[in-house]
Amino acid sequence: MTATTFSVNGRTYTTPDCPVVVICIDGSEPDYHEQAMAAGRMPWLSKMLADGGTSWPAYCAMPALTNPNNVSIATGRPPAVHGISGNYIFDAESGEEVLMNDKRFLRAPTLFAAANEAGLDVVVVTAKDKLRRLLGAGLVEAGPDLNGSGAFVEPRRHGICFSAEKADEATIADNGIDDVLALVGRPLPEVYSADLSEFALAAGVEILRGRGADLMYLSLTDYIQHKHAPGTETANDFYAMIDRYAGQLDQLGAIVVLTADHGMSAKSGPDGRPNVVYVEEEVQALLGASSARPLDGVRVILPITDPYTVHHGALGSFASVYLPPSADRDAVASALRAIDGIEAVHDRADAASRYALPGDRIGDLVVLAEAGTALGRYAAWHDLTQLDAPLRSHGALGEQNIPFLVNRVLSRPDDLDAAGLLHNYDAFWVAGTHVPQTAEV
Known part of the structure; x- marks a missing residue:
């Protein structure tokens, strides 16, 4: 050769x-x-x-x-x-x-x-x-x-x-x-x-x-x-x-x-249950809505999602948040940062620059969990019945x-x-x- x-x-x-x-x-x-x-x-x-x-x-x-x-x-x-x-x-x-x-x-x-x-x-x-x-x-x-x-x-x-x-x-x-x-x-x-x-x-x-x-x-x-x-x-x-x-x-x-x-990081507590922040539920609550009457235009994407859900139940540690035009993005970001288990929240421009991401393929906000915490959308969206071991997952800085x-x-x-x-x-x-x-x- x-x-x-x-x-x-x-x-x-x-x-x-x-x-x-x-x-x-x-x-x-x-x-x-x-x-x-x-x-x-x-x-x-x-x-x-x-x-x-x-x-x-x-x-x-x-x-x-x-x-x-x-x-x-x-x-x-x-x-x-x-x-x-x-x-x-x-x-x-x-x-x-x-x-x-x-x-x-x-x-x-x-x-x-x-x-x-x-x-x-x-x-x-x-x-x-x-x-x-x-x-x-x-x-x-x-x-x-x-x-x-x-x-x-x-x-x-x-x-x-x-x-x-x-x-x-x-x-x-x-x-x-x-x-x-x-x-x-x-x-x-x-x-x-x-x-x-x-x-x-x-x-x-x-x-x-x-x-x-x-x-x-x-x-x-x-x-x-x-x-x-x-x-x-x-x-x-x-x-x-x-x-x-x-x-x-x-x-x-x-x-x-x-x-x-x-x-890869362990994301369960001593009882074996996953430590999860359900981001879409949190954002809806921050904007005054509820699971019974959700606000249109709120969407959370978990980019870990794939066909192999036995691995992780679509729970990772990176989330993209899409907000309605009327939402105060800075206020939502500030409130999310205050939640236990959240390591960082960035707006689109900052996340794209900081992490070398394509800005048009991420949300208005990017949320990163701490190493010991997973991010979900809302509880009913995730099928965790196939998880047969304490959750270990990935997606953010801890991994x-x-x-x-x-x-x-x-x-x-x-x-x-x-x-x-x-x-x-x-x-x-x-x-x-x-x-x-x-x-x-």
């Missing part, structure tokens, strides 16, 4: 002389791998770091949710650039609340599409199918024009992009690969299981071993992290599994980056710290964002452009 340079979204990437594999461990605050290493459950990672690998503190994009951060990693930029502001939004154009899983919401091409266009062999494997169409845009199906015209163009050559969730449905035409179950040698995994993540990792190993790749992205699921705290037996088992596959990728000669899309681990000796880049912070969306840029070509562990 020879070095290839390509540019996308204002960044230039130079690939190294070996495969680059980025593993996004969904919901992985640093305490998970630190506890697992302390228990002796991650021998590859422990040895790699002791022998000169790199471990840096890093941050996820806001909101600290799956879709915005996976797309940030895939584009090398925050949501203000790529436009994916949540798993779920209020679409002002249609006037409807919709899932943000469709590529039509993308405002920037992915680095996968750009690398594919430059002639590189790109492989993307996601655990959940909800990410596949976003990450595969321009790689295996039409995506935003690399020249920024806003048009959608077909890829000139097909990479590979499929999900573990629907691996049995993968075809050459739609995913760039078929017979995935036979390749991996594992049955189709259950969605709500650790097996979903293991299948994605096993697929990555088999693809790299059998046909190779230049860039590979393996995105896992946070099913385990939503149910099990760092250091528990189940969590340590899960991280031991990740360690095995990361070690195999390392043995195959890849630069391996372990990072996450967001962290922004994530790992950034690389199996190479690196010097910290000096050309990061304006604040000098390292983010998960720097992963491919750091692993390629900033890795010395002769460095080995």
